[in-house]
Structures are given as structure tokens and as C-alpha cells.
Amino acid sequence: MIEKAIVGSRRYYGGLAALLALIGVGFLCYLWQLREGLGITGMSRDVSWGLYIAQFTFFVGVAASAVMVVLPYYLHNYKLFGKITILGEFLAVPAVLMCMLFIVVDMGQPMRVMNVILHPTPNSMMFWDMVSLSGYLLLNIVIGWITLDCERKGIAPPRWVKPLIYLSIPWAVSIHTVTAFLYAGLPGRHLWLTAILAARFLASAFCAGPSLLILLCLIVRKWTRFDPGKEAIQTLAKIVTYTMLLNVFFLLLEVFTGFYSQIPGHMHSFTYLFAGLKEHGHFYGGLIPWMWSSAALAVVAIALLLNPATRRNERTLVVAALAVFASTWIDKGMGLVVGGFIPNMFDTVTEYTPTLLEVGITLMVWGIGATVLTVLYKIAVSVKEEVAA
Amino acid sequence: MAVNRRDFLRISGLGTLLGLGSMATQELLPPGKALAQQYLPDGKALKAKRWAMVVDARKCLEKVEQDGCRDCVLACNRVHNIPALPDPKHEVKWIWQERYENTFAGQNHEYAEDALRGKPFLVLCNHCDKPPCVRVCPTQATFKRDDGIVMMDFHRCIGCRYCMAACPYGSRSFNFVDPRKHLDSAATDPKFPTRMKGVVEKCNFCAERLAEGLMPACVEVCKEKALIFGDLEDPGSEVRKVLRSRYSIRRKPELGTHPEIFYVV
Amino acid sequence: MYDKGKIFAGLVIFLCVFTSPIWYNVVTGKAAYKPDPKLPVREKQCVAPKETMIASHMTLLDTWRDKVVREGDREYVAWDGKVHSISLSEGCMKCHSDKAAFCDQCHNYVNVSPYCWDCHVEPKEKK
Numbered sequence: 154m155i156e157k158a159i160v161g162s163r164r165y166y167g168g169l170a171a172l173l174a175l176i177g178v179g180f181l182c183y184l185w186q187l188r189e190g191l192g193i194t195g196m197s198r199d200v201s202w203g204l205y206i207a208q209f210t211f212f213v214g215v216a217a218s219a220v221m222v223v224l225p226y227y228l229h230n231y232k233l234f235g236k237i238t239i240l241g242e243f244l245a246v247p248a249v250l251m252c253m254l255f256i257v258v259d260m261g262q263p264m265r266v267m268n269v270i271l272h273p274t275p276n277s278m279m280f281w282d283m284v285s286l287s288g289y290l291l292l293n294i295v296i297g298w299i300t301l302d303c304e305r306k307g308i309a310p311p312r313w314v315k316p317l318i319y320l321s322i323p324w325a326v327s328i329h330t331v332t333a334f335l336y337a338g339l340p341g342r343h344l345w346l347t348a349i350l351a352a353r354f355l356a357s358a359f360c361a362g363p364s365l366l367i368l369l370c371l372i373v374r375k376w377t378r379f380d381p382g383k384e385a386i387q388t389l390a391k392i393v394t395y396t397m398l399l400n401v402f403f404l405l406l407e408v409f410t411g412f413y414s415q416i417p418g419h420m421h422s423f424t425y426l427f428a429g430l431k432e433h434g435h436f437y438g439g440l441i442p443w444m445w446s447s448a449a450l451a452v453v454a455i456a457l458l459l460n461p462a463t464r465r466n467e468r469t470l471v472v473a474a475l476a477v478f479a480s481t482w483i484d485k486g487m488g489l490v491v492g493g494f495i496p497n498m499f500d501t502v503t504e505y506t507p508t509l510l511e512v513g514i515t516l517m518v519w520g521i522g523a524t525v526l527t528v529l530y531k532i533a534v535s536v537k538e539e540v541a542a
Numbered sequence: 543m544a545v546n547r548r549d550f551l552r553i554s555g556l557g558t559l560l561g562l563g564s565m566a567t568q569e570l571l572p573p574g575k576a577l578a579q580q581y582l583p584d585g586k587a588l589k590a591k592r593w594a595m596v597v598d599a600r601k602c603l604e605k606v607e608q609d610g611c612r613d614c615v616l617a618c619n620r621v622h623n624i625p626a627l628p629d630p631k632h633e634v635k636w637i638w639q640e641r642y643e644n645t646f647a648g649q650n651h652e653y654a655e656d657a658l659r660g661k662p663f664l665v666l667c668n669h670c671d672k673p674p675c676v677r678v679c680p681t682q683a684t685f686k687r688d689d690g691i692v693m694m695d696f697h698r699c700i701g702c703r704y705c706m707a708a709c710p711y712g713s714r715s716f717n718f719v720d721p722r723k724h725l726d727s728a729a730t731d732p733k734f735p736t737r738m739k740g741v742v743e744k745c746n747f748c749a750e751r752l753a754e755g756l757m758p759a760c761v762e763v764c765k766e767k768a769l770i771f772g773d774l775e776d777p778g779s780e781v782r783k784v785l786r787s788r789y790s791i792r793r794k795p796e797l798g799t800h801p802e803i804f805y806v807v
Numbered sequence: 808m809y810d811k812g813k814i815f816a817g818l819v820i821f822l823c824v825f826t827s828p829i830w831y832n833v834v835t836g837k838a839a840y841k842p843d844p845k846l847p848v849r850e851k852q853c854v855a856p857k858e859t860m861i862a863s864h865m866t867l868l869d870t871w872r873d874k875v876v877r878e879g880d881r882e883y884v885a886w887d888g889k890v891h892s893i894s895l896s897e898g899c900m901k902c903h904s905d906k907a908a909f910c911d912q913c914h915n916y917v918n919v920s921p922y923c924w925d926c927h928v929e930p931k932e933k934k
Contacts, residue, residue: 192739263700278678336707418648
């Protein structure tokens with residue numbers, strides 16, 4: 154089926170070329186970082202995780218969302234999703250790949266990455282994160298590829314694929330739970346030390362992922378002869394509606410706990426994010442515009458999604474999906490990860506702004522993800538077109 | 543011999559795996575016979591069941607008020623080749639001074655006595671009994687020794703900085719840049735390695751000095767003897783004597799990390 | 808055979824490029840030297856026999872660094888019963904004090920750059 158990836162339209166080649174150029178530029182930035190060290194980023198002794206880990210955290214969520222189409226179809230026979238399970242799985246693959254790449258570019262000594270495997274440490278959540286991400290990547294590649302190949306040949310998939318598919322459902326939940334556990338078990342970081350963090354992660358994953366899937370389905374319908382199905386997209390929209398509501402609700406629960414109890418540790422990070430902190434006459438509020446944009450986008454998204462008319466209308470649905478994606482990207486990425494480090498363990502503030510090189514390296518990883526996504530989708534769509542013919 | 547493509551790929555794949563696997567297995571075989579396997583701890587080494595330190599803040603503050611004393615900080619920086627970095631974001635510090643309100647963030651109030659308000663307190667790695675940094679390290683590059691010291695293995699650190707997120711005390715520093723660029727090569731102490739960019743570091747209770755029978759550099763250099771270092775499990779040690787007779791506090795006790803740096807205020 | 812000329816030309820170019828490391832070193836004379844590490848004058852016996860050290864010093868140092876840092880064992884009882892203090896800068900390099908004349912000789916020849924000296928301080932040469 155790989156031959157489907159090397160033959161395509163002008164638009165396909167053009168898109169891949171642009172992405173490869175982006176990757177090339179980003180790779181030069183990464184070489185610079187390898188030479189000079191992570192000092193070229195905006196990270197500091199106080200904010201020791203930044204854009205890279207923020208992206209990692211967000212895209213783990215996008216990856217988990219494949220389960221949102223797999224579960225209804227395989228466990229509950231929801232036939233409408235039959236056409237798009239492959240799109241969900243082939244979205245999970247580049248998303249997980251991006252997660253792993255973001256970890257690698259964030260490491261101070263990436264050549265030593267094998268140490269995590271050579272010296273397994275079961276008490277470390279990061280070890281289990283590696284295990285669960287690698288496993289999920291393998292599962293989705295194998296399941297996606299085999300089912301697609303069998304569909305092309307017009308035969309039923311082999312019997313051993315079914316247990317793998319069933320396994321991928323709790324596994325998807327686990328990759329996100331483990332990633333939340335990375336944060337939720339750390340004493341001292343009060344923005345993260347909350348039981349609801351894993352639930353928040355899952356809720357935002359299950360709205361961010363399917364909203365991206367909606368956008369991708371609409372693009373696929375526009376640019377190819379494969380139609381994922383209007384009703385399937387509508388069901389995804391309903392899923393996004395309720396998970397986005399849950400996501401916002403969970404955030405508000407956190408805000409209540411902090412501000413009703415008035416416990417400083419529970420309030421300070423939120424105060425910094427949404428209102429800024431004043432310290433020794435200096436005002437720190439760098440993330441305020443971002444957080445309120447995220448809030449506004451969430452309101453717009455929910456308004457458009459709750460209203461059946463705007464949800465059914467695919468133009469407004471695009472706006473809603475983009476708004477959900479952007480809102481969760483800000484909230485889970487910059488908001489959660491950077492916010493957790495501010496104020497620091499001495500109750501002072503060191504702000505964080507990514508540098509251009511850092512953004513360049515991030516765009517490299519985005520480019521790699523987009524390239525893998527494009528190639529996999531091309532294969533899937535070409536096979537579907539071939540079968541339909 | 544007509545081999546079809548699928549079988550050919552299978553055979554060559556298995557053959558490659560076998561070849562690579564046997565190469566890798568060779569690495570796992572024990573080293574040659576003439577390399578003896580006997581290792582001993584240094585006879586001069588100072589031993590303890592649980593190393594701890596008491597900071598006598600009163601003595602320390604008196605001296606600091608007189609002449610801005612930073613002898614312990616300078617000694618540690620010298621002995622461990624700690625770079626002087628111009629950008630505060632990339633600071634590397636193992637022991638340093640923080641204001642009273644920041645050292646005990648969350649534990650103090652606005653009406654603190656004048657003798658303490660705004661004054662510089664020494665902060666360093668607490669070598670916790672239940673260290674969250676050790677719990678989260680994915681490669682065991684930071685680990686707890688039997689004598690209580692939380693050690694760093696710079697060889698193994700992958701620079702993921704998870705330990706920095708986990709430490710509730712902000713004790714850890716990361717080498718964002720090559721430290722050698724900010725070290726005076728004439729002043730570099732050859733006995734202790736510098737570190738490379740991309741690894742995390744922190745106070746190690748001078749484990750390398752303890753191994754030679756010496757006290758930690760900060761303890762040794764303090765003229766006021768404000769830093770008391772000893773075995774917490776030895777009821778006759780100086781640390782136990784001080785803790786028995788004076789009121790002491792620790793940073794963030796509610797977190798259950800059991801820090802082993804006590805402050806006598 | 809179609810395109811016989813192009814194929815053979817391509818094969819020749821490929822073989823030249825593929826074997827370039829070999830003939831390049833011969834042509835520029837880089838392969839002509841034998842690594843000549845200067846042995847220390849003070850001590851005659853290392854922590855292990857010469858042949859073992861040549862073959863396995865990497866394994867030894869790898870074990871040593873874990874023993875010192877992770878287990879706190881800083882003394883090594885050699886095969887001849889002598890006790891040595893484990894240290895790169897203060898042990899090995901007390902005798903092999905000139906990195907360029909000893910360590911680099913073989914390392915450069917086989918194009919290996921161990922990163923020991925990124926951290927461990929080379930002893931300064933007394934000129």
C-alpha cells in the first residue's frame with residue numbers, strides 16, 4: 154500500500170514539499186540547539202519545562218482521541234463510524250510520534266535516551282509514559298495498516314486484530330492517565346496536585362482530538378473522492394460538544410476549589426494566568442491575553458456547538474472545531490504546563506516566553522507530524538477510493 | 543531456488559535480528575578475566591546512617607550582617623567548579639541565599655520579627671528522606687544512598703528535568719549552556735569534574751569529600767561554625783545535640799518529604 | 808541490457824564513492840602512521856595487564872564510574888593485589904598525564920571521541 158503514498162496530485166506533492174521545507178528549517182534550529190544547549194530556548198531554572206513539553210502534553214490528548222471513533226464502532230457496532238476508524242487511527246499515529254519527538258527535542262542529553270530502557274524505573278511515571286506511548290504507537294500502526302490492507306483486498310481482517318483493537322481502547326485512556334500522573338503526583342506544584350487532573354486531561358483530549366478529526370474529515374471530503382459521511386461528522390460534533398462542556402466544567406471546578414477555600418497555593422497559579430501577579434512592585438502578566446483568548450474561544454465554541462443549527466451547518470462547525478482546538482491548545486499547553494511553574498517554589502515569579510529557535514524546532518516537529526499524517530491519510534483515502542470504484 | 547518475496551523478507555529480517563542480537567549479547571558477557579572484580583570503599587571515608595545538616599540561622603545572620611559573609615557559597619562553587627552564569631535564567635547554584643519569606647514560603651506571616659524579616663537564609667538541597675525527585679527520575683540518575691544522601695549520577699542523566707519539576711524546594715539546576723564557557727580555567731579544580739550541558743545538578747553533601755574523610759566544603763569553611771553536619775541516627779552527634787536543645791524548623795514540612803536540613807531560628 | 812553505458816558509469820561512480828574512505832586516506836597519507844602512545848615513565852604496571860587494558864579499558868572505566876558514583880566504592884584491588892584509587896583525573900591521568908600524547912593517539916586513529924573530557928578535567932601540562 155505504500156505505493157499509494159508516492160503517487161498523487163500536484164497539490165499533494167506541493168504540500169509535502171512545503172512541509173519538508175519547514176522540517177528542514179526547523180532541523181537547522183535543532184542542530185543549533187544540540188550545539189549550544191537548551192539555553193537557546195526561553196526556559197529557565199524556574200520554568201524548566203516550556204513549549205516542547207506543552208506540545209507533548211497536548212498531543213497526547215489528540216492521540217487518545219482515536220478511541221473516540223474506535224469505541225463506538227467496535228464495541229457498540231455504531232456503523233456510521235465504520236468509514237472513519239482508519240482516519241482516527243491514522244491521526245493517532247502522527248500525534249503519538251509528535252509526542253515522542255517533543256520529548257526528544259526537550260532532552261538535555263538526547264543521545265542517552267536509551268538509558269530509560271536500559272535502566273527501567275517502575276516508580277517513575279515517565280518510564281510508564283514511554284511504555285504506554287510506544288505501545289499505543291505500535292497498536293495503531295498495526296491495527297490501522299492491517300485493517301486497511303484487508304479492506305483493500307476485500308477480505309476480513311485476521312482474527313488476532315480484534316483483541317488488539319479491544320486493547321487499544323483502555324490503552325488510549327491509559328496514555329492520557331499516565332501523562333496526567335506525570336503532573337498530578339508532584340508535591341509542591343499546587344496547580345497540578347489535584348485528583349481531577351487526569352479527568353481534565355481526558356476531557357480536553359476527547360474534545361481536541363475529535364475536533365481535529367472533524368476538520369480533517371471535511372478536508373478529505375473537499376479534496377478527494379472519499380466522503381467520510383455527514384452523519385459521522387455530526388456525531389463527532391456532538392461528542393465534541395459534550396466533552397468540551399465537561400472540560401470547561403472541570404476547569405471551573407478547580408477555580409472554585411481554589412478561590413472559595415482561599416488557600417494561596419491553589420489560587421496563585423490561576424491568579425498569575427488570568428490576572429497577573431504583583432511582586433516587589435513588578436507586575437507579571439505575560440500569559441493573561443492568551444488565557445482570556447482561550448476562555449473566549451471556549452465560549453464561542455460552546456455557543457456554536459450547543460445550538461443545533463450552527464452545529465449542523467458545516468461552515469459554523471469548522472469555526473467551532475477550530476475554536477475548540479485552539480482553546481484547548483492554549484489551556485492545556487501554555488496554561489497548564491507553564492502555569493504550574495509560576496510562581497516558583499520560593500513564591501517568586503520568573504516568566505517564560507519561547508524564543509524563535511524554540512518555535513522553529515516546534516514547527517519542525519509539527520511538520521514531521523503533518524507529513525506523516527498526510528502520507529498516511531493519502532494511503533487510506535486512496536485505498537478507500539480504490540475499493541469504492 | 544525459487545524464494546518468493548515474502549519469504550525472502552522474512553528470512554533476511556530474522557537473519558538481521560539474529561546478527562544484531564548476537565552482537566548485543568556479546569556486550570552483556572562479563573569482562574575479561576584479568577579485570578579483577580574487587581572493589582572497596584575508601585578506608586578513610588566518613589560513615590553515617592543518616593547524614594543531616596543544621597543551619598544555625600542566628601549565628602549565620604549575625605556574620606552576614608557584619609560583612610555580607612558568603613564563604614560557604616564561594617567554597618562550594620570553588621570545590622565543585624560551579625560556573626558563574628550571567629543570565630539569571632540559566633543560573634546554576636548548589637547552595638545560596640534566599641530571603642526568609644521565600645525560604646519558608648507559606649509558613650511565615652507579615653509580622654515577622656525584625657531580626658528575620660527580609661534576611662538571607664541559606665538554601666540547598668534538603669536531601670529528603672522521601673525525595674520526590676528520586677521517585678520520578680526515569681533512569682535512576684538521581685538516587686538515594688544508604689547514608690541518606692540524594693546523589694546525582696551525571697553520567698546517566700538524560701536531562702529530562704522531571705526531577706526539577708518534582709522538587710518542591712527549587713534545589714536543582716540545569717546546565718542550559720556549556721558550563722566550561724563560564725568557568726575560569728585557571729580556577730578550575732581538577733579533582734572534581736565540571737559537568738556538561740544538558741544535565742541536572744545539585745548539592746551532593748560533598749560525597750566525594752566525605753569519601754576522603756573530609757567535611758563538606760561549606761561546613762568546613764564557615765568561621766562561625768553555623769553549619770553543623772552529622773549523623774542524625776547517632777544520638778551523640780552534634781546535630782542531635784543541637785536539635786535536642788533548640789527549636790528547629792524545616793521547609794515545607796506538610797509535604798511529607800522529611801527534609802534533612804534543619805533551621806535553628 | 809538497456810542503458811548499458813549509463814549503468815556501468817553509475818556503478819563505477821558508486822564504487823568510487825563507496826570505497827572513498829580507503830583510497831582517500833592512502834592518497835593523503837593519513838593512513839600511513841601507526842598510533843604511538845607515549846607510555847608513562849614513572850609506573851610500569853597499570854591497573855591491569857597491557858593487553859587487557861588495550862582491549863577492555865572502556866569496560867573497566869564504565870564499571871568504575873558506576874562503582875564510584877552509584878556505590879561509593881573508590882578503591883580497586885588489581886589482579887596483582889595492588890590497591891588503586893579510582894579516578895580518571897586523579898588516578899589514570901596521574902600517570903597518563905598527557906592526553907594528546909597518549910589517549911588521543913589511538914582515539915584519533917580510530918576516529919573515536921569519548922566524551923569523558925567534556926566533564927572530567929584534563930591535567931594541565933607542565934611545560
